[in-house]
Amino acid sequence: MEFEESGIGEECGVFGCVAAGEWPTQLEVAQVLTLGLVALQHRGQESAGIVTSNGASPPTYTAHKGMGLVSTAFSPEALTKLRYGNLGICHTRYSTTGISELQNCQPFVVDTLHGKIAVAHNGELVNAHALRKKVMRHGVGLSTSSDSELITQLLALTPPMEELDSPDWVARIKNLMTETPTSYSLLVMFKDVIYAVRDPYGNRPLCIGQLVPISKLHSPVKWCSLSPSVHYIFLSLLINRYYREVLPGEIVQISRHGVKSLSVVSRPEGDLPAFCIFEYVYFARPDSIFEGQMVYTVRQRCGRQLAIESPTNADIVSTVPESATPAALGYAEQSGLPYIEVLCKNRYVGRTFIQPNTRLRQLGVAKKFGALTDNFAGKRVVLIDDSIVRGNTISPIIKLLKEAGAKEVHIRVASPPIRFPCYMGINIPTKEELIANKPEFQDIAGYIGADSVKYLTVEGLVSAVQEGIAFHNEKDKMNSNNKSDRKVGHCTACLTGKYPVELEW
Amino acid sequence: MEFEESGIGEECGVFGCVAAGEWPTQLEVAQVLTLGLVALQHRGQESAGIVTSNGASPPTYTAHKGMGLVSTAFSPEALTKLRYGNLGICHTRYSTTGISELQNCQPFVVDTLHGKIAVAHNGELVNAHALRKKVMRHGVGLSTSSDSELITQLLALTPPMEELDSPDWVARIKNLMTETPTSYSLLVMFKDVIYAVRDPYGNRPLCIGQLVPISKLHSPVKWCSLSPSVHYIFLSLLINRYYREVLPGEIVQISRHGVKSLSVVSRPEGDLPAFCIFEYVYFARPDSIFEGQMVYTVRQRCGRQLAIESPTNADIVSTVPESATPAALGYAEQSGLPYIEVLCKNRYVGRTFIQPNTRLRQLGVAKKFGALTDNFAGKRVVLIDDSIVRGNTISPIIKLLKEAGAKEVHIRVASPPIRFPCYMGINIPTKEELIANKPEFQDIAGYIGADSVKYLTVEGLVSAVQEGIAFHNEKDKMNSNNKSDRKVGHCTACLTGKYPVELEW
């Protein structure tokens, strides 16, 4: 809940699509991209951008970027401007590096000797500082602080540009991957092709799907598309076929003719993959599929594991809606306690300009929730939350429940305490701000006013996540040719301080 | 769900508060009013307004009104302007009569021989047309088409204004109540007092509460306030005491000295109260309390009743989140089938300017929901919705579930079909647009693509609603002096065509 409340943990989202079949396509690429942005909106509300290409030789690119939510940033005029594309990529952003300004908006489009490329990036380069120095030593000026511009200039620089027939973007992308190990899920659009690239550690999600026409009555035009994590874009939303994840280190080319795996860049020997475990805990939408399993199901398992590790002597189990609901249902199932709703959410909260110097500010959370008094008055409540980061948002909820008649409120958190910063693209408070690093953490229950507080263990979380993957790999046929790479491993750096690669700052 | 989707059924909300104790108050009335507006936001997103009074003699009133959501309409500057009030009323509006323009925004403030009064109105006068004629025959020009201006001019006209010491607002309000039977929940602010008025049929909700200081450490200042239906404003949100509903026909005076019942205007003999039954079904927030019972609980009972009336041979019960969830839990409980979530909601939908002439428009609903595939693939699903009005929003959801693997989808609707227009303040489609009046209704399951469709009966709904009231009345002590009036009766006009009063159009 606290992530949601405070903007902590926001990151970026990327999405792209190519119209299959004859061009100019009858399908409206710009509108599919807009739907993609909306589906990714939960990953970044700061700005959004779309670039479409007509795929001709030379191509015409059209771009629109705007600050704020997709619904604010994209007017009908903007969509009209973008509609003549046959393929396109888009990006929704929450700044982790780079100041919050329109000029940092992605995708980045740059002109090179071989024409324009467009780049959309989700992640954060661990060695960005050294790479910037390298590029600037070459005489290149960098006009933003964003990793995306850096990536683009790296792609243009090496190997040296010559006026050949072909720019060999794949060689350039491979070179980039040798220069920076993680973290990035990239889309690179050039003329009539999109390259989908995932870093060798697979830290950020990226997957591929296929849009099947909504009605069978329509022409058999097919779409090839790709996106990080949000498989639901394809399977659920746009009524299509989920294809597969891009593998760690893989470069996939998507054109109107289909999907083609071009290469898989390997990690240093012995290194495991490092997919961000917090995608399961909080960031991803519950209908996403990673490593063959639905995120909602993983969260249910976290709830069950939490019930095993930290049982409670109580009357009912409930949730801080809505993100903790799967874990709460899992906890209820495992514990045998009834699942009952205790809070209802106000749909229209927004900002209301309550002055900061008033005690009414304490109502910040209260505005958001109403207490379903009759459901819990006189009862002992186990309240499941998905995370406690700073500890200042769960406290008014507990007070609300207690004053409305709850006999006891026991907080069970479906993830371990966050103790370390993330350098791979997730916005997390400084070490000092994290409640788990503060003296108050010794008596966290007292601090937040609960009768007891328990967290899921790191081991519990890892096993809840990995249990589903094992099952998946056995029956997975689609990715069989790459099965050798499907070693299991996750980035738990924010929980354990063990980063997947050495940090070069 | 369909109400929520389409803006059908929106109405107005009113809220007021008076700072108790010494004036100028230390409490920030304008901010409490803003919180009230936010809590009422679900009742009307078209415009919002606040008027505060300093309560002096003569009083200074300050008003701010704006189009759109509270968060848009109220800037920090507006709040600063309003902050010097010691009492105030506010209004959030969805136009049922009157064009959507700022000048129709409430509360209305008008200057009279005895000074300014401010009026906020929730409802719709059944005999507005005749009353307008009457007022205009008196030589009064009406500058808007809103009932609120009409009410204000009626209050000013009768009895004749004289330069006496006191304008006797209570006599004027009583006179108004004899001229128009329903529907209105009114707040009339004059100088240092708010009159809370509910029409004799009690068609629109109105209740009174008391704000207890959030922290016991603060001074024992008390607040007296009032509001329609949203008891949660007081009990849950602002951590205070729910006091009671305003009775049908009652005039309550609220001042810094407390709450005082001034009068109860009676209905024609034999007429029952006619509280809007759709407040229980859809409009009210689930944590509201009407007639002594929590709305959430009534909805659960509707679900249980629906399971009794229309059992289903299926594997799981689920909900169209979020409004149908209590009914779905009730249905699951009664039927013994497991409650499992099948849809997750995209938090950031908004408008995305999808062109109306494209088949992508069919994705309108799809944008809003993701399918939790693993939870229902291969299963027979009972899907509970709270209402089906036009029938065009449930259809894509069923298609989404089926294409994602649901074996069967059985729709159970926790309310009866709507067949008749509402003339008491609720925005409902025309008779022709209502699915229940169309030929397609004969095969509604086929029309929306479901395996079966069943509605709750009117009798089932009425009994689910009234069961709790009986229970309540027995133990109710607070309203004992008025118990004689607590006859049970509800307006089911939109379901049955039986209007509480004759319609004079």
Add this chain to the structure above:
Amino acid sequence: MEFEESGIGEECGVFGCVAAGEWPTQLEVAQVLTLGLVALQHRGQESAGIVTSNGASPPTYTAHKGMGLVSTAFSPEALTKLRYGNLGICHTRYSTTGISELQNCQPFVVDTLHGKIAVAHNGELVNAHALRKKVMRHGVGLSTSSDSELITQLLALTPPMEELDSPDWVARIKNLMTETPTSYSLLVMFKDVIYAVRDPYGNRPLCIGQLVPISKLHSPVKWCSLSPSVHYIFLSLLINRYYREVLPGEIVQISRHGVKSLSVVSRPEGDLPAFCIFEYVYFARPDSIFEGQMVYTVRQRCGRQLAIESPTNADIVSTVPESATPAALGYAEQSGLPYIEVLCKNRYVGRTFIQPNTRLRQLGVAKKFGALTDNFAGKRVVLIDDSIVRGNTISPIIKLLKEAGAKEVHIRVASPPIRFPCYMGINIPTKEELIANKPEFQDIAGYIGADSVKYLTVEGLVSAVQEGIAFHNEKDKMNSNNKSDRKVGHCTACLTGKYPVELEW
């Protein structure tokens, strides 16, 4: 210049037009009204409104109002909405009474027993306070503090409204004119007719014109229109015929069939007309025609008179552009000194958010003007300004000229000092703020840094204004039937304290 700088002296403007010939008209009434608003923009930048009527029985009225300049307030959507009118009235406003809010925007439309009327008002009722009391005593609530609503309610009240066939608006207007002597130029639109009304003292301007089709090739459709003062709307701008002024006290009916004088309400015996003399000095556009003479020419005469009254031993005569230019040319002609420009104006000034607490604020005026150094360095300059009200805007200009090399700067003001407030619709500073009432006025030249300062005398101004009227009356044929009324008299209250009627406050 100071008026222009500071918003002092702004007032309102009204305009209306009726399409002649067959209806629905091919002409775009809404766009003609918009052009009228633009032409009146200099009279009020606070808000603007248009109401059109289709003229049918019963009529449909369409209104749009907005804050700010016409270009801000009227979007293409607004124009589309308004375009189906066959006649209409509009208003541009600077508040003299009434708070600056959208709800005070004119024209006012009110519904009466006989249908809707729309009213636009330029002026200020001297006895507004007493009239408000009267109306409220009748039981009418007033929702704004604007005179326009008051006028509308007065029209509705007397004589008593009955359900007759005809509301007899002319009788109502006449009654209004007996209740309030000044100041008002009114447009009252009812169904298919506009009544143009000027108060018996003729304090505010109002004239009538006829639009001739721009190209002779078009059909011979004619327009009948009316407007205050801005004859240029018709003669110059829309290439049409200036018709005549509405006489003091006259009610003129304008319909598709033409213009008809209905009545002339007379003043108390012995009272002269009291047309605002400051319309000549500053408010009106220079191409306006009042009392048969062009305002530009009157201003030239003021300049000549000033040269006669206050000759200067100097080298050149110049202007504070642009409003003082005609007077400067007149001064130059009379004095024989050469007219040379010394200041150029920056077209793009606007607000630039200079912090109030910095000495850069002194540059406020400097931003606006550049010095044409070579034209005056080493010379003795006579600088003509049209008015000095507070004395704080001419001072930086003098400093600018002196520092750029002017040997001497002599200020000659083409109007007398303002010493008294205006109660007839013009926004003038309080008595205390007027420089002519301050001790500094004894040494005004020293105070503003000039070598000398001289004002035009009241007698000089009056003679400069009236000289042209006499000439005009001799050859005037058009108004011959009303010549008896054309007594000469002007309101000089702000200069002399002699108000045209007793003030009832």
Add this chain to the structure above:
Amino acid sequence: MEFEESGIGEECGVFGCVAAGEWPTQLEVAQVLTLGLVALQHRGQESAGIVTSNGASPPTYTAHKGMGLVSTAFSPEALTKLRYGNLGICHTRYSTTGISELQNCQPFVVDTLHGKIAVAHNGELVNAHALRKKVMRHGVGLSTSSDSELITQLLALTPPMEELDSPDWVARIKNLMTETPTSYSLLVMFKDVIYAVRDPYGNRPLCIGQLVPISKLHSPVKWCSLSPSVHYIFLSLLINRYYREVLPGEIVQISRHGVKSLSVVSRPEGDLPAFCIFEYVYFARPDSIFEGQMVYTVRQRCGRQLAIESPTNADIVSTVPESATPAALGYAEQSGLPYIEVLCKNRYVGRTFIQPNTRLRQLGVAKKFGALTDNFAGKRVVLIDDSIVRGNTISPIIKLLKEAGAKEVHIRVASPPIRFPCYMGINIPTKEELIANKPEFQDIAGYIGADSVKYLTVEGLVSAVQEGIAFHNEKDKMNSNNKSDRKVGHCTACLTGKYPVELEW
């Protein structure tokens, strides 16, 4: 007039300033820069930007850019953000190359190995295409189509960047000047210094001035500043000392310690300077000083020369206000005919959304002007305009004057016909759109409805411009050390097709 009407001929403006004396300065650099932007606003209304530096080591730069007028683009918040600078540069833009988007806004700030530089550019590189190729061949991606980014990357590329103590920006600027001959007036800010650079042909204006404290009472802090053409910023507006123009090819360093000429890069032998002659004719504000003479005075001379070349048998001379007024006064003086105003300008025109398909569009110009009928009825008018480009704006003015009673209207244009495109930074219509290249030009008087039309000759314009320069050079002391360079020459390419350098496209 036509330039002003149509946005033709708009270009960019640059301005910078350094606070002299102790840092942090007490002066508000951001506000001085804002005043500079306002003064330059007439050169470009599309976007505006400011970058300030605190001048520390390493420096902190703060930037704000926005679309539209300065007053729109710069909010108080933006100014607060910028206020901590001790020096800064700014830019106002009308796009000649580059699409109109925020990301093309200047100044450009880029990070290099030696820290950030900020660049503001007025002009257009004639060999931009070849230079882009060169930069991209080096492996640099260009993210915009603007010359300014290209300039910045060229500065970063050559000579090769090394991690030396000093980046030697002057060597880089000199190298840039050898790679591109024209046209540019550049400001390059690095840490605590601004380099002001003018191309070897001096095509665009650039000058230096010194701000003297407004009041002698303040501390003797001095400012060193620079700007193109708008000497009035310093001499008139900010009450300071005009210093001198930057010479063609000169690099001037401006620091808190003063102004220092670093180098003068020479033109190819035999080439004359090529200052844009249209700066005199139209672009510059009349109070600007170029080559020692005031622009207003040059325009007066153009008017006199026009009277000599094309005398007219007429009664009065007048102007299309305001830009043609100096020429009209010159014509009147030379011809002995009286100067009389015939048109007055509406201050509030703006856009009013007149539908393009209506005959009311013909009123576009009419909205802007009113006819001062009494001044010219029955007379033969010589009307001076500064330029006729497309010929579609003067025509309605002539019609207006004729219909209002002018006996004859003779158009005299104070510049020669434009026949060729500009490749040096001025936005001019295509060859086909220029009236002088159309068949209608053979009977231009008939085409626009005038009785006669005459243009100033190219020779007449050149002599009117150069007459003042010769005079100036004799008495000029300030630039004596560079007098050898002060050969006289101007770019007349748009009139003659003779471009100062070969065009490489």
